[in-house]
Amino acid sequence: MRDATAYALGERAPSRVAEPADDAELAATLRECDERGDAVVLFGGGTLQRAAAPPRRFDVAIDLRSLRGIVAYEPSDLTISVRAGTSLDELSKTLLAHRQFLPIDAPSPRRGTVGGALAAGWGGPRRATYGLPRDLVIGSTIALSDGTLAKAGGMVVKNVSGYDMSKLYAGSLGTLGALTILNFKTLPAPQVQRAAVAALPEGTHERAVAHVREIAIEPAMALEIGGFSEIDGRDGIDGRLVLLFEGSAAVVERATRDLRSGLGSAGVPATTIIDRGAADVLQRAIDACVAPLDGGSITYRLRGSAGDTYVRARLAAALAATHELRCESIGDLRSGDVTLRVSPSGDRTFEQAAIPFDDDLHEAFSRATLLHAPDSLWGKLDAWGKPPEGIETMRSIKARFDPRGTLAPGRFVGGI
Amino acid sequence: MEHGVAPRGLAERLADALGTDAVKTSPEDLAVYAFDAYSELGPPAAAVLPKDARDVSAAVRIAKDCGEPIVPRGAGTGLCGGAVPARGGVVISFARMNRVLELDLANRRARVQPGLINLDLSRATQPHGFFYAPDPSSQKISTIGGNVGTNAGGPHCLSYGTTTNHILGLELVDSDGEVVRTSLDDTGYDLTGTLVGSEGTLGIVTEIEVRLMRLPAAVRVCVAAFGDVEAASAAVSAIIAAGIVPTALEIMDALIVTAVEAHYHAGFPTDAGAVLLIEIAGAAEDMAASEAALVGIAREHGALSWRAARDPAEREVLWASRKGAAGALGRLAPNYYIQDACVPRSKLPQALHRVEEIVRDHRLRVGNVFHAGDGNLHPLLLFDRRVPSEVEAVVSAGTEILATCIELGGTISGEHGIGYEKRETLPLVFSPDDLATMGRVRDVFDPARRFNPDKIFPSGAACGEVRAQRAGAPLGGRAWL
Numbered sequence: 001m002r003d004a005t006a007y008a009l010g011e012r013a014p015s016r017v018a019e020p021a022d023d024a025e026l027a028a029t030l031r032e033c034d035e036r037g038d039a040v041v042l043f044g045g046g047t048l049q050r051a052a053a054p055p056r057r058f059d060v061a062i063d064l065r066s067l068r069g070i071v072a073y074e075p076s077d078l079t080i081s082v083r084a085g086t087s088l089d090e091l092s093k094t095l096l097a098h099r100q101f102l103p104i105d106a107p108s109p110r111r112g113t114v115g116g117a118l119a120a121g122w123g124g125p126r127r128a129t130y131g132l133p134r135d136l137v138i139g140s141t142i143a144l145s146d147g148t149l150a151k152a153g154g155m156v157v158k159n160v161s162g163y164d165m166s167k168l169y170a171g172s173l174g175t176l177g178a179l180t181i182l183n184f185k186t187l188p189a190p191q192v193q194r195a196a197v198a199a200l201p202e203g204t205h206e207r208a209v210a211h212v213r214e215i216a217i218e219p220a221m222a223l224e225i226g227g228f229s230e231i232d233g234r235d236g237i238d239g240r241l242v243l244l245f246e247g248s249a250a251v252v253e254r255a256t257r258d259l260r261s262g263l264g265s266a267g268v269p270a271t272t273i274i275d276r277g278a279a280d281v282l283q284r285a286i287d288a289c290v291a292p293l294d295g296g297s298i299t300y301r302l303r304g305s306a307g308d309t310y311v312r313a314r315l316a317a318a319l320a321a322t323h324e325l326r327c328e329s330i331g332d333l334r335s336g337d338v339t340l341r342v343s344p345s346g347d348r349t350f351e352q353a354a355i356p357f358d359d360d361l362h363e364a365f366s367r368a369t370l371l372h373a374p375d376s377l378w379g380k381l382d383a384w385g386k387p388p389e390g391i392e393t394m395r396s397i398k399a400r401f402d403p404r405g406t407l408a409p410g411r412f413v414g415g416i
Numbered sequence: 417m418e419h420g421v422a423p424r425g426l427a428e429r430l431a432d433a434l435g436t437d438a439v440k441t442s443p444e445d446l447a448v449y450a451f452d453a454y455s456e457l458g459p460p461a462a463a464v465l466p467k468d469a470r471d472v473s474a475a476v477r478i479a480k481d482c483g484e485p486i487v488p489r490g491a492g493t494g495l496c497g498g499a500v501p502a503r504g505g506v507v508i509s510f511a512r513m514n515r516v517l518e519l520d521l522a523n524r525r526a527r528v529q530p531g532l533i534n535l536d537l538s539r540a541t542q543p544h545g546f547f548y549a550p551d552p553s554s555q556k557i558s559t560i561g562g563n564v565g566t567n568a569g570g571p572h573c574l575s576y577g578t579t580t581n582h583i584l585g586l587e588l589v590d591s592d593g594e595v596v597r598t599s600l601d602d603t604g605y606d607l608t609g610t611l612v613g614s615e616g617t618l619g620i621v622t623e624i625e626v627r628l629m630r631l632p633a634a635v636r637v638c639v640a641a642f643g644d645v646e647a648a649s650a651a652v653s654a655i656i657a658a659g660i661v662p663t664a665l666e667i668m669d670a671l672i673v674t675a676v677e678a679h680y681h682a683g684f685p686t687d688a689g690a691v692l693l694i695e696i697a698g699a700a701e702d703m704a705a706s707e708a709a710l711v712g713i714a715r716e717h718g719a720l721s722w723r724a725a726r727d728p729a730e731r732e733v734l735w736a737s738r739k740g741a742a743g744a745l746g747r748l749a750p751n752y753y754i755q756d757a758c759v760p761r762s763k764l765p766q767a768l769h770r771v772e773e774i775v776r777d778h779r780l781r782v783g784n785v786f787h788a789g790d791g792n793l794h795p796l797l798l799f800d801r802r803v804p805s806e807v808e809a810v811v812s813a814g815t816e817i818l819a820t821c822i823e824l825g826g827t828i829s830g831e832h833g834i835g836y837e838k839r840e841t842l843p844l845v846f847s848p849d850d851l852a853t854m855g856r857v858r859d860v861f862d863p864a865r866r867f868n869p870d871k872i873f874p875s876g877a878a879c880g881e882v883r884a885q886r887a888g889a890p891l892g893g894r895a896w897l
Binding site for chain 2: 074075076077078079099100121131134135142144148149150151152154155156157158159160161162163164165167168170171172176187188189216217218247248250251254303304305306307336367369384385387388389390391393394396397400401412413414416
């Protein structure tokens with residue numbers, strides 16, 4: 001039996017950890033907890049557990065990592081079925097052996113699981129190119145809190161046979177059931193990956209970003225970064241572009257030429273090309289979204305349109321400054337997501353600064369959500385902001401799937 | 417409702433709320449709503465033509481008060497009875513809600529009304545360098561709202577995905593008549609993704625936000641001829657296995673090609689057993705190398721010839737004839753029955769072989785025109801509905817084809833939906849628990865089962881009974897696939 005304290009979330013630790021060995025045992029465990037009134041939090045690698053509110057009640061942690069392995073993989077079908085507890089890294093390696101990949105950009109792929117990434121609905125920096133995990137999933141099996149095991153979708157890439165339940169489960173953060181098997185469509189791996197990094201001198205930002213937006217060959221990832229030195233080893237809060245191109249050698253070559261000349265005429269003196277290690281740049285950009293700083297930090301995501309990425313990042317930074325917080329940002333120029341990391345910089349304690357900032361941030365941005373917070377502050381921050389228009393429907397869905405509120409109580413939007 | 421006033425008739429109340437011009441109740445006017453492109457069920461008690469979400473909301477509230485079911489309808493091009501009332505009630509037609517409301521090109525989004533014709537959206541965006549990717553073969557006439565209902569596919573799903581991958585948000589009228597918005601940008605459960613493909617059983621969509629894509633810099637359309645459909649589909653599997661994802665891989669067999677050529681004169685080889693239509697799109701730099709790789713694979717799999725369209729006009733003709741293929745079959749038989757099933761791509765040759773055997777056993781003729789790259793089969797069974805034994809044979813063959821596809825790891829609908837036609841077949845794919853779990857979603861959105869009743873979910877009645885009812889339905893009218 002694993003140590004229950006390793007599963008603590010914020011100030012709550014479970015009294016018991018269950019590690020079901022198969023679907024039937026998982027279903028039985030869920031049902032038993034449900035009947036006893038025990039609150040359950042499902043665990044994969046735990047890498048994205050903080051991108052939600054801490055649980056209101058927490059009795060049992062169910063670790064799903066024993067439900068691992070490839071169920072079916074026929075490379076010529078470009079589909080794969082995996083158990084939800086399989087690590088993202090194992091999945092990638094299996095696919096890469098056949099020159100395929102699944103573009104789920106989640107942090108710490110050696111620890112993170114396929115089910116966890118899907119349940120978190122995690123969108124990484126290539127989401128505008130390849131879609132979210134919900135766009136890649138074609139089938140699923142879920143264990144509900146009453147012990148029902150239910151399938152949806154299948155192993156074909158087009159399917160309108162019944163409701164698309166996998167979409168409902170994606171991003172539901174373990175509040176509706178425990179995913180046990182997931183089927184995905186896969187893609188041929190890009191022949192070439194190339195990262196390009198360019199520091200933006202003052203006054204060049206607008207033209208440089210405009211060029212990146214209009215570039216004929218679209219980068220798979222286009223980030224404008226301030227701070228977050230762990231991504232490319234550069235320091236400083238001044239903006240820099242970190243791009244990733246994927247495709248054939250000829251296309252990537254042409255994209256590089258276009259980028260260099262475009263950035264050059266925008267007044268950007270140098271563009272550094274990274275070929276070996278391009279994948280590492282991508283992974284570090286993903287990992288940075290949930291990585292805390294040593295002195296304590298909180299990370300948020302601000303959703304919005306691609307067109308005003310920079311404006312939101314600047315506004316948020318200005319807001320942080322008024323609260324004496326240091327602010328770093330990653331603006332995704334293609335999806336519009338802005339990742340914001342704030343850390344203490346003034347005389348006040350982190351808590352004194354962070355809590356009013358949290359209020360102001362949600363006031364200023366209707367779609368700000370929490371990605372990471374330290375234990376001491378986690379329960380005091382608003383993880384989800386104002387509930388969306390469909391919240392009553394969502395509450396009804398929760399009530400119909402998990403009537404006793406057994407699964408992850410209080411962790412989701414609007415206290416679901 | 418006013419106190420002390422007895423509820424008046426459904427038609428009067430609808431006319432009061434929406435205007436007489438927006439409400440149809442005469443038998444002549446209602447007859448059209450008893451059909452889709454394939455099925456005939458019953459006419460509704462009334463049909464309404466709302467101009468906005470408020471009208472839809474009013475119609476839903478009135479229908480609810482009167483205890484009448486509600487069936488949303490786009491262009492009526494569906495092939496499974498999804499838009500046809502199974503129990504009368506009120507049909508809500510979106511014929512007057514057919515506008516583009518907003519083009520936000522900077523963010524590659526458009527807001528449209530559900531009655532907008534699919535092709536009209538791409539026409540509106542193409543001059544700006546954008547397009548709406550899902551292009552079912554019915555796109556000249558089917559609506560975006562209908563496409564959302566069935567999560568419509570089309571030939572270009574192979575690289576662009578299906579409708580659901582392009583829907584960013586919805587506005588819908590719920591079962592209480594309230595107008596609610598959903599968006600992929602929202603926190604919480606993915607209501608948008610749950611609603612797409614729900615065939616009008618969860619709510620009435622009144623506005624749709626879609627994703628636009630940049631037009632590819634280069635497009636090439638090629639035609640390869642093969643000895644038979646199995647060879648052509650083996651080539652398709654090999655293309656996919658080689659890590660090439662064209663934007664479309666479509667197969668037509670000899671019977672279809674002959675009919676299409678007689679109609680369109682597109683220049684497809686009529687002496688081949690099957691032709692494969694391939695489209696590649698992307699950066700200009702990749703075109704020559706991709707085509708060379710494709711030619712190589714086609715040759716290895718016995719391609720008899722290869723031709724690339726020389727200009728956009730020639731591409732257009734090839735695509736127009738492919739998308740009009742089913743219509744061209746009118747020359748071959750009085751009626752045809754289209755099946756829609758999907759198998760894992762590598763199982764295509766086996767599936768086609770089995771289709772051939774099943775059809776032969778039933779002494780029928782079949783034409784195959786299908787989205788090979790997706791493993792999405794569309795056997796068209798030719799028959800004459802005036803001959804009862806042929807109708808019987810078609811229905812049995814159709815069921816056997818579905819059973820075969822399930823055995824091969826596939827499913828009973830790739831893109832047309834379950835509707836009325838296949839609801840009794842759904843239990844072959846899903847267990848009672850699977851279906852009951854989907855039913856929980858229905859419980860939330862439509863506890864009274866007022867939205868499009870008798871669709872998707874099996875009735876629980878004996879299959880044979882329903883099958884026998886179905887046998888009278890095939891019309892052999894226009895159809896797209």
